[in-house]
Amino acid sequence: MELKTVFTSNIPMDCYIIKGRLESEGLDCFIFDNNIVWVNPFKAVAVGGVKLKVPTDQIDLAEKIMSLVKQNKLIDDNGEYEMAQVFENEISRQNEILNIKTQVRKNNYLIDNPADIKPNWLNHEEIHQLIDSEKKFIELTNTKFIFAWEQFWFELFDFDRSVFQYFRTRPVEYYLDKELVENYNSKSINKSDMICRNCGSDEVYYGYTLDIKWGILYLIFSVLISAPFPLIKRSHHCFNCGSDFN
Secondary structure, eight states: OOEEEEEEESSHHHHHHHHHHHHTTTOOOEEESHHHHHHOGGGTTTTTSEEEEEEGGGHHHHHHHHHHHHTTEEEETTEEEEHHHHHHHHHHHHHHHHHHHHHHHHOTHHHHOGGGOOOSSOOHHHHHHHHHHHHHHHHHHTOOOOOOHHHHHHHHHOTTSOHHHHHOOSOHHHHHHHHHHHHHHHHHHHBOSOOOTTTOOSOEEEEEOSSOOOOHHHHHHHHHHTSOOOOOOEEEEETTTOOEEO
């Protein structure tokens, strides 16, 4: 099999990034001279840099993909797409997934009636996969820890295991998913329609502020209890520039 160089760089990581992009399209990629550059970067120019090579019969597709990458475009069997639009669509799709999870956890009726879910981005099969994952989530939520001395001593003296696994009734993935949905709902509730007066960003949320806390009520309560009173003032906060305003 004859190979041809399609990309070179004095930084090995550049070649690995392009390699991953080409391999995601089914191309065969090989990297040369990366070890010598890792060991001695000053010899990168002498050896011609790190080289990314593909078979000659795949060279045209590789060059086309790399050209589209420079233009911030993606490609598949159906055509070319603007990378920014693809990312925006994926964000909308992930938000829809979080929204459906929120609806299911608030209304278990949807678990037995997935047809009542009207998605914009997910297909029929993806909805059923999502419902199956929510069923497992509910099962884990209802899981209760039951202490048994026999099982405890078994876990304690089995040196191939960790006794902490005995107390961990739910996997880490359960808590990650739970926190992700809760954070999504928290942002949805506190999201403000206001625009930041300082930078014009719409990443403005309403809640307790850290910078603006000195109000008349704050001073009165602080004097009454002879100690600084906890923050009681709420304000709009911009996560783009960090400013607070009412």
